[in-house]
Each structure stands twice: as structure tokens, then as C-alpha cells.
Amino acid sequence: MSSHSIYHNFIIKVSLKEVFDAVSHPQHLDNWWTLKSSGEPKLGTTYNLNFTDAYDWYGKVAVCEPNNSFHIKMTKSDKDWEPTTFGFDLQEHDQGTYVRFSHVNWPEMNDHLKFSSFCWGMLLNGLKDYLEKGTVIPFENRN
Template identity: 65%
Template structure:
């Protein structure tokens, strides 16, 4: 049995701006990573660096510009390695519906539950970044 994390949120911004914020390193570093690299193209490797201990890698496994991007973990910890996370965007009357998923967890353990909670906080940070221009310093992100 596999376990999955799902979150949905409305961001009052155009899908193109949301897509850039979830796919371009210069934006990822403002709401999620300490420093990152990569390019939103199928098969391209991203480096997601949080600290020296948490210096992880993933590859773009699905992409449709301004609509969807998913990443398959390739080098991380044992819990994250089999997983894929992604963002599906739907334009609405009031902005963009972001449907987030982080799937294929092997265990529904503490790390799974903690990651779900952290994703909720980070996605709220993404929303505040896009709507208000808020950048929370990396050291203050959970």
C-alpha cells in the first residue's frame, strides 16, 4: 500500500505566475529551498538544497507549461526517495486553483505526517509570496 499527501489552495494570481513560482529556482528559493537549480523541462534534474545534510535531487517527470509540473525524487532520504510531488494548476475566476500532490510514500510514519504538515505551511508561504510579495527568510520556514 502506498500513501499520498494532497492539498488544494486558491492563489489570486494568473497560472503563468504560479507556474514560475513553483518551477523556477529564483522563485523556489523565496518560499521553499535555501538554494536550488534546474529548468522546467521534461527529464531535467533539479537540485533542492536545504542544508548540507539535506541536499536533494529530483527530475521533472511531467510538465505542461502554466498547467502542471511534477518531480520524481532521485536522491534524498529513504522516505522521500520513492516519491513524486507535483502541482496541477487550474485557472479560475479568482486566480489559480493549485492542486498539490506528494505521492507513493511507502510508510505512513512520523516523517510522512510531518511532511504533510510542512507542505501545508509551505504552500501557504507560496500563496503569500505570490499575493503579497512576502518572502520568509529560509531560517524561519518550517
């Protein structure tokens, strides 16, 4: 059985540490992605990724290398996201940080995957604006 993946590569003009913190610390996640989140960037810890009462999801830290790599394996979500892992691999770049985002192991190449890919593109652009310009888009305006 094949699986499908989403990839986005881009540059953020800030340090590795600033990007790592923004993708791994709940107080930052809530500024560009989640409504409210909790967790701590340590291997094996659980994150609560809350978007609404209906979308109150959980994942476990699968990879955590400070200022380098951070991935979460979903443990409680909807059926399409359940087998997936999303994450960030960071590399120093002369303009700041080169970000390789991945969201892998989707069971089907369906509309939800395609919609999620679009949403990730928008959200990751929001992450870039958050770090480069200090822009925080209110949660209700992120979709």
C-alpha cells in the first residue's frame, strides 16, 4: 500500500533557533497555527493541538534535535491525519534558515490531502511573516 506526502521548502530570514522555537513551542504555535496548544519539545512527549472543540488533536514528538529537526507523529486526529507525521528540518542558509517541511504517510491522495497541502502553504507563509515581520494573524482569519 502506497502512502502520499506533502512537501514545502522555503527560506525564513531569521536564525535556526528562532525557527525551531516557533515550530516547537506552544506559545509560538498559537501565533501562527493552533488556537491553543500544549507540549514540550522533547522526544516522546505529547502535544495537544487544539483548533476547535471538534478538532482537538494529539501527537507525539517523533524527532527532536534542537535548532535542527522537529517532527510530530499524530496519535489522535481524523482518519486521514491519524497515520501521518509532520515536521521541520532546518539548515543554516546565507539568508537565514532553509526550512524543509514535510507531512508524510497520508493513506490516500484525496481531497483532504490536497486541501491540507494548500492550508500548509498558507500557514507556512504565516509562519514566515510571523518570524520576519512579527505578524500574528488572528486564529479565526487563518483559513
